[in-house]
Amino acid sequence: xxxxxxxxxxxxxxxxxxxxxxxxxxxxxxxxxxxxxxxxxxxxxxxxxxxxxxxxxxxxxxxxxxxxxxxxxxxxxxxxxxxxxxxxxxxxxxxxxxxxxxxxxxxxxxxxxxxxxxxxxxxxxxxxxxxxxxxxxxxxxxxxxxxxxxxxxxxxxxxxxxxxxxxxxxxxxxxxxxxxxxxxxxxxxxxxxxxxxxxxxxxxxxxxxxxxxxxxxxxxxxxxxxxxxxxxxxxxxxxxxx
Amino acid sequence: xxxxxxxxxxxxxxxxxxxxxxxxxxxxxxxxxxxxxxxxxxxxxxxxxxxxxxxxxxxxxxxxxxxxxxxxxxxxxxxxxxxxxxxxxxxxxxxxxxxxxxxxxxxxxxxxxxxxxxxxxxxxxxxxxxxxxxxxxxxxxxxxxxxxxxxxxxxxxxxxxxxxxxxxxxxxxxxxxxxxxxxxxxxxxxxxxxxxxxxxxxxxxxxxxxxxxxxxxxxxxxxxxxxxxxxxxxxxxxxxxxxxxxxxxxxxxxxxxxxxxxxxxxxxxxxxxxxxxxxxxxxxxxxxxxxxxxxxxxxxxxxxxxxxxxxxxxxxxxxxxxxxxxxxxxxxxxxxxxxxxxxxxxxxxxxxxxxxxxxxxxxxxxxxxxxxxxxxxxxxxxxxxxxxxxxxxxxxxxxxxxxxxxxxxxxxxxxxxxxxxxxxxxxxxxxxxxxxxxxxxxxxxxxxxxxxxxxxxxxxxxxxxxxxxxxxxxxxxxxx
Ligand code: SF4
Numbered sequence: 001x002x003x004x005x006x007x008x009x010x011x012x013x014x015x016x017x018x019x020x021x022x023x024x025x026x027x028x029x030x031x032x033x034x035x036x037x038x039x040x041x042x043x044x045x046x047x048x049x050x051x052x053x054x055x056x057x058x059x060x061x062x063x064x065x066x067x068x069x070x071x072x073x074x075x076x077x078x079x080x081x082x083x084x085x086x087x088x089x090x091x092x093x094x095x096x097x098x099x100x101x102x103x104x105x106x107x108x109x110x111x112x113x114x115x116x117x118x119x120x121x122x123x124x125x126x127x128x129x130x131x132x133x134x135x136x137x138x139x140x141x142x143x144x145x146x147x148x149x150x151x152x153x154x155x156x157x158x159x160x161x162x163x164x165x166x167x168x169x170x171x172x173x174x175x176x177x178x179x180x181x182x183x184x185x186x187x188x189x190x191x192x193x194x195x196x197x198x199x200x201x202x203x204x205x206x207x208x209x210x211x212x213x214x215x216x217x218x219x220x221x222x223x224x225x226x227x228x229x230x231x232x233x234x235x236x237x238x239x240x241x242x
Numbered sequence: 243x244x245x246x247x248x249x250x251x252x253x254x255x256x257x258x259x260x261x262x263x264x265x266x267x268x269x270x271x272x273x274x275x276x277x278x279x280x281x282x283x284x285x286x287x288x289x290x291x292x293x294x295x296x297x298x299x300x301x302x303x304x305x306x307x308x309x310x311x312x313x314x315x316x317x318x319x320x321x322x323x324x325x326x327x328x329x330x331x332x333x334x335x336x337x338x339x340x341x342x343x344x345x346x347x348x349x350x351x352x353x354x355x356x357x358x359x360x361x362x363x364x365x366x367x368x369x370x371x372x373x374x375x376x377x378x379x380x381x382x383x384x385x386x387x388x389x390x391x392x393x394x395x396x397x398x399x400x401x402x403x404x405x406x407x408x409x410x411x412x413x414x415x416x417x418x419x420x421x422x423x424x425x426x427x428x429x430x431x432x433x434x435x436x437x438x439x440x441x442x443x444x445x446x447x448x449x450x451x452x453x454x455x456x457x458x459x460x461x462x463x464x465x466x467x468x469x470x471x472x473x474x475x476x477x478x479x480x481x482x483x484x485x486x487x488x489x490x491x492x493x494x495x496x497x498x499x500x501x502x503x504x505x506x507x508x509x510x511x512x513x514x515x516x517x518x519x520x521x522x523x524x525x526x527x528x529x530x531x532x533x534x535x536x537x538x539x540x541x542x543x544x545x546x547x548x549x550x551x552x553x554x555x556x557x558x559x560x561x562x563x564x565x566x567x568x569x570x571x572x573x574x575x576x577x578x579x580x581x582x583x584x585x586x587x588x589x590x591x592x593x594x595x596x597x598x599x600x601x602x603x604x605x606x607x608x609x610x611x612x613x614x615x616x617x618x619x620x621x622x623x624x625x626x627x628x629x630x631x632x633x634x635x636x637x638x639x640x641x642x643x644x645x646x647x648x649x650x651x652x653x654x655x656x657x658x659x660x661x662x663x664x665x666x667x668x669x670x671x672x673x674x675x676x677x678x679x680x681x682x683x684x685x686x687x688x689x690x691x692x693x694x695x696x697x698x699x700x701x702x703x704x705x706x707x708x709x710x711x712x713x714x715x716x717x718x719x720x721x722x
Pocket of ligand 1 (some may be wrong): 316326563565569570571593624625627628
């Protein structure tokens, strides 16, 4: 099985270990993983700002470089949502691109969904000593129905206990450009998340979207929490470095 | 449009900052949110036990609302015909000013000097209270929440809980002052005693008012009736005691039949307050007939457009399905960080972020469609499946199409898209950016101030990696 790993711009720049962990996981599962060299940005920033032409341009670029694989896997619910739900909508009126967008959408999966629902093989998972709490990111949860999959995978990790926090489905206040444009509102929202995390007292917060995780980690640290680790689920499943 | 001149929606950013720093407000909001969310969740969880399936009910409600919007003129004509047959008068208003003129005219014709009011958002759209007062007619709000904010000289901050932004202590102080009672005579937070006190004051008004003004949750075409859904008895007092009853409502509030109304009622109170049914549901039809013990001698319906007809057949038509349950704001993390006043006009929260630009002009509320994290909690709870984030997104697109976004923003997006179209250059720039972030970071690998995103780092530290970008690491691994 040949699959393309699409590494989001945030992972590339801010937390490359998430990409490397995803790569190791997929290879350990027996997939032939290719990282298409020309990949850049899925176009979500342009889309969410309301700039349809720019978003469409980048969607076409991504479609061209990602079609032709058995699957495309993305370690991010929000970028997966962009490919699966937005590309077909964005290019719906284009007779050439609409079918291509639909085909790509059908073959594109968020990492945990791919591992738990598509591959369904027993993975050699890393150990993890400690308790984690899982933050459900909005786009993955409400756009793609990701809820059971990450938990199923986490529970297979030896040594790990899962403690659910209150309001685990509540938004962390990131929202891409929202947290930059409306920094103080976003801070107010992420503060509530931090309080839920503090209350459950887990060793680590785990999630499937780097944007949310950077936001949560940034606020935890600024509030003076130096100990709660903030990890992408790929990092937990694959171990942080091998 | 009439609302535009009163809209403060352009000042969203500034107001938001002010609301976030207001500790008293934050306390009130933090208390209210879990109540709303918890009650709705419980009511929805109990639906299957009551023999209903949520998604099926939702679909039925969507169908009813779509059916009405598909042939709005037909249903309105039918309503007018039926209402007139019951002895009511039906008037039409294009905008807020016309609402005021019509209500004042009705008041003058019937020699009215005081009007009791039950909650009506349209009278907020029209600033009816100010207009009435200017015409020498005293408006008295009788919904407890509305009464409180009328005393405080404020506007509602929530469509079903207008005073949700106030703490009990604030209300207690307000009552003590307004009702002329020394503050120490009652311990604060004795809510039943406060309610009794308000009720005593309001009773005098109920008995002396000549006119009652209400909104309507629905208009029923089949019978020409107005349906009022409330939790306080004031709605009945306002509609049955005074000689004249004026109903001010939007043209989209119509439903075809009583059956349809019953279907919508299965979701409206559950979505709003988590109740199976509200304390009072009144169906008001026509005027007092010989032999009736109460009811108005004169009933007037004022059916208002104020921007609604424009949405028919547009990309925003779905917004007209709204049944004003408030669930979207009750579940919105942004709303509950700010309260409703930050939104600057009558309708707050996600529905307001769509309605305010549409009713007062897109150029008058540029921030509102962006004041959303896109979490889609609102769309998930909306009983009539309004795709609120999708509509906000459409508004963002329209801003871009009309050149209403700041130049800096458009330029940054274009530059980014251009760069993303050149993979080799993109790779080089990301590498440089990675080194730059690294250089900015302190010993613990954190950036405390980032010039590019000052708002973000005002409240957060950005942790950056010491190593190379993913694509560098991947290339090195391939070579090895
Ligand atoms: S948009 Fe939906 S959830 Fe919000 S008030 Fe209207 S009907 Fe209720």
